[in-house]
Amino acid sequence: MSQFNNVMEILKLLEKSNCRKCDEPTCLAFAAKVFTGEKQLSDCPRIDPETAARHGVQEKKKTAYEVDVDRALETMKEKIARADLSEASSRTGGVFENGKLTLKIMGKDFSVDQNGKLYSDIHVNPWVAGPVLSYILNCEGRSLTGDWAPMRELPGGKDWARFFEHQCVRPLKKVADHYTDFFMDIVKLFNGRKTDLFFQSDMALVLSPLPLTPILICYWNPEEGMESDLKVFFDSSAGDNIGAEGLYSLGVGILRMFEKLSRRHGVTTS
DSSP states (O other): OOSSSSSHHTTTOOOOOOOOTTTTHHHHHHHHHHHTTTTOGGGGGGHHHHHHHHHHHOOOOOOOOOOOHHHHHHHHHHHHHHHHHHHHHHHHOOOOEEEEEEEEEETTEEEETTTTOEEESSSOHHHHHHHHHHHHHHOOOOOOOOOEEGGGGSSHHHHHHHHHHHIIIIEEEEHHHTTTHHHHHHHSSSSEEOOOOTTTSEEEEEEESSSOOOOEEEEEEOOTTTTOOEEEEEETTTTHTOOOHHHHHHHHHHHHHHHHHHHHHTTOOO
């Protein structure tokens, strides 16, 4: 198996007909996806099978941001190794037993031991694992207030509100607009619960990604002359229990989970 050094090496192997049977607009776009590992050379219906087999599977390349996330995750695991997990359980709403601190993540068990090793009943991507470890290390254990607030109104939230809107809220709205069973499946698969309608919304549900960080999602159906709308709110205690940056990262992680679910229904957030 050989890894390509650049996009042009891949393009030279293609017939450059731009047939679009690979679901990409051009052969160049397809070559770029192969180079990053998002697609494989064999995904081209016109490539010679022997050529595809000779180059094998292309490993997915991590972005600079993904590398930074991995590094931050390793740093937090080192801090976890020095932390008092028994004490952390009382602050975080978790349970410390048999050398592991266990929290409920989307209703499923998520555990970490004193060596920073993670255990979970569900697949937890780095964007979720990072905020969870940060929550364990920094949560102040403040009780929920029951008062819902947007990101910008939380301590430090103004600096993250624009990123959160662009990276989380807008893609989530797109899924909700085109995926009619969105809220029903979210309740079923992610241990959410429908709740009383807030702010005159047409649909509302609460997710509990962490014990002390509930998230309220409100959706307004489109009306004549008006587009649909979706807003995300947090308990006002979230600033003390996970912080604005942690909420942003957690939101991105949850969105990644939703993306996988939505793709099954032909909906993308890009």
